[in-house]
Amino acid sequence: MADGAHAETEPEGIEEAKEEQDVGSLPLVIETVTRVQLGARRPWFPQCQEVDGRTFVTLTKNDPGLCFLVTGKGQNRHQKRDPHSLNVQWWDDARRMRQAACSALVKKHMLSALQEGEAPPRIRHPREDDKWVISRLVVVDFPEVEAFGMAAREMTMLWSIRSRDLDVELEEGNLRYIIAALSASDAVVKAEVAAEPKEMASPRRKRRRLKKRPSAEEGGEKAEEG
Numbered sequence: 001m002a003d004g005a006h007a008e009t010e011p012e013g014i015e016e017a018k019e020e021q022d023v024g025s026l027p028l029v030i031e032t033v034t035r036v037q038l039g040a041r042r043p044w045f046p047q048c049q050e051v052d053g054r055t056f057v058t059l060t061k062n063d064p065g066l067c068f069l070v071t072g073k074g075q076n077r078h079q080k081r082d083p084h085s086l087n088v089q090w091w092d093d094a095r096r097m098r099q100a101a102c103s104a105l106v107k108k109h110m111l112s113a114l115q116e117g118e119a120p121p122r123i124r125h126p127r128e129d130d131k132w133v134i135s136r137l138v139v140v141d142f143p144e145v146e147a148f149g150m151a152a153r154e155m156t157m158l159w160s161i162r163s164r165d166l167d168v169e170l171e172e173g174n175l176r177y178i179i180a181a182l183s184a185s186d187a188v189v190k191a192e193v194a195a196e197p198k199e200m201a202s203p204r205r206k207r208r209r210l211k212k213r214p215s216a217e218e219g220g221e222k223a224e225e226g
Contacts, residue, residue, distance in 0.1 A: 033045055034046055034048045034055075034057070034170065036069065036175065037069075038069055038179065041068060041069060041072050042065075042068050042069070043069075044065040044066055044068070044069040045065060046058060046059075046063075046065070046066070048170060049167070051136055051137070051158060052136065052137065054137075054156070054169055055169070055170040056157075056158055056167040056168060056169055056170060057167070057168055057169075057170045057175075058165050058166070058167050059165060059166040059167070059168060059178065060165050061085075061086050061087060061091050061164070062075075062085070062086075063086075066086065067085060067086050069179065070086060070179050070182045070183060071086075071183070086182055087187060087188045088182060088185035088186060088187055088188060089185050089186050089187075089188060090181050090182055090185035091164075091166075093185075094140075094142070094166055095164070095166070097140050097141065097142065098138065098140050098157055098160065098166070099126065099161060100140075101138045101139060101140045101141070101157075102126040102130070102138055102159060102161060103123075103125065103126050105126070105130075105134050105135060105138060106123065106124065106125075106126045106130060106134065107123045109133075109134045110123060110124075126161055127161060128160070128161045128162055130159065131158075131159035131160075134159075135159060136158060136159050137156055137157070137158065137159065138156070138157055138158075138159050139154055139155070139156055139157075140154070140155050140156075140157050141153075141154055142154070142155060142177065142181070145177070145180045145181050145184050146184075147180075147183075147184035148180040148183070148184060150176070150177055150180045150181070153173065153174070153177045155168055155169065155174050155177070156168075156169040157169070
């Protein structure tokens, strides 16, 4: 029994020894976590990225942590219950304003390359790849949020035409504005799907249904008369 017990514990000891030997070659990861908290609400740990030495936070409509930060309630998108989410109009408005700012930069870039005496070129729409030629950063003008007395604000964002996410420079003033704007924005109401129209029976089918079949007694009387 003693030999058997020794045999069972031996592999574990060997494994510990190997782990001690390999500790110098194990990968080591160091992460800097961004933590945002509003009052006593649950903290939010957003995804961030560094661009040109500046930190940008990624805003996503379906981020449950952002939803709790803004509303103080957990996200609920269940169809059979009262929905509770950040599905509000502000997201579409912000994307339109971002694209308008990108369009303005494209126009400025094209006109700046114009030589004296040349006819102005036809200004094209912005493209996703323009960020590598014109600028990765774009300054977007946001209107005031009257419901919370929040003044209009300029926010630096990452250039994007297709992305539904919004990458905004991580600043206290920007986050306070965004929280107020999301809180004041109207909810997006989904249009109800119209019920499929029922197939109407043709007049010929109706006439066939209205024709009364002779009963068994009527059939017998006709046979006796014959």
